Amino acid sequence: MLRFEKYQGTGNDFVIFEMSELDGLQHSLLAQKVCNRRFGIGADGMIVVAPSKVATMQMIFYNADGSIATMCGNGIRCFAKYATDHELVKTKVFTVETLAGILTLEIIESDDLTSLVRVNMGSAIYQHESVPLPGDGDKFINQMLEVDGVPYTVSSLVMGTIHTVLFMDNIDEEAAARIGAAIENHPLYPNKTNVNLCKVVDSKNIDVLTWEKGVGITLACGTGSAACALLSQDLYDCETSVTVHVKGGNLLMERVGEEIYMTGPATLICKGQYLYN
Numbered sequence: 001m002l003r004f005e006k007y008q009g010t011g012n013d014f015v016i017f018e019m020s021e022l023d024g025l026q027h028s029l030l031a032q033k034v035c036n037r038r039f040g041i042g043a044d045g046m047i048v049v050a051p052s053k054v055a056t057m058q059m060i061f062y063n064a065d066g067s068i069a070t071m072c073g074n075g076i077r078c079f080a081k082y083a084t085d086h087e088l089v090k091t092k093v094f095t096v097e098t099l100a101g102i103l104t105l106e107i108i109e110s111d112d113l114t115s116l117v118r119v120n121m122g123s124a125i126y127q128h129e130s131v132p133l134p135g136d137g138d139k140f141i142n143q144m145l146e147v148d149g150v151p152y153t154v155s156s157l158v159m160g161t162i163h164t165v166l167f168m169d170n171i172d173e174e175a176a177a178r179i180g181a182a183i184e185n186h187p188l189y190p191n192k193t194n195v196n197l198c199k200v201v202d203s204k205n206i207d208v209l210t211w212e213k214g215v216g217i218t219l220a221c222g223t224g225s226a227a228c229a230l231l232s233q234d235l236y237d238c239e240t241s242v243t244v245h246v247k248g249g250n251l252l253m254e255r256v257g258e259e260i261y262m263t264g265p266a267t268l269i270c271k272g273q274y275l276y277n
């Protein structure tokens with residue numbers, strides 16, 4: 001039996017295990033099993049809490065399909081609550097090693113069920129193996145991408161993980177699913193891509209709906225929301241502090257120079273024993 005805890009951050013939900021309890025288990029296969037919403041616990045992703053030689057702790061993140069992801073914004077807030085509540089970290093500000101680099105987090109406030117966590121998401125990476133190289137060789141911003149014969153204007157960057165953003169006047173689940181699935185697997189993206197539909201409501205508010213690679217539509221995506229906030233500021237003159245409205249709640253994105261700080265909740269749902277077979 002494996003001890004687990006389940007958390008959610010603005011409706012993006014995760015099963016958390018400690019590395020020390022997963023001896024000999026194949027993480028990718030375990031992620032597929034525990035994330036299955038009928039035959040498993042059910043979650044968008046699986047988080048493994050591990051020690052680190054270069055940061056306070058290490059977060060290893062898997063999508064529901066078992067693929068590993070370099071970062072997870074909602075997930076790292078849940079990781080932070082878990083690590084704090086289990087006294088794996090003793091300070092309000094600490095660092096977490098991820099495949100996207102070392103991030104600094106701060107527990108703003110906390111009770112038994114929910115913590116408010118602020119994460120320095122870092123800055124966007126525009127030239128990266130996961131990002132298509134545009135004609136001008138600079139940034140893949142406002143580029144034309146054809147999906148099923150329909151041209152879309154897209155922007156792609158790495159904000160912890162690869163994100164592609166489409167700005168639209170109206171966003172809905174049908175469009176997110178159709179366009180998301182097609183662009184996730186578009187040959188232009190060697191490592192696939194997460195796909196975000198974004199509506200600029202006003203200079204301080206945007207709506208975001210995300211199709212996550214390796215998962216599908218989720219109620220929220222922290223890294224995707226940060227990518228959309230940054231592009232909304234650069235392309236649509238949104239203010240440096242933007243509230244991102246996602247299906248599962250709201251995330252505050254504050255820009256300092258080229259860095260984005262995300263503040264949002266992390267909530268414990270349940271604790272249990274997973275009967276792995």
Ligand SMILES: N[C@H](CCC[C@H](N)C(=O)O)C(=O)O
Pocket residue numbers: 012063068069070071072073074075161162194212213214215218220221222223224
């Ligand atoms: N839900 C996550 C993003 C997961 C990204 C993952 N789908 C991938 O890059 O493969 C977030 O809150 O940032």
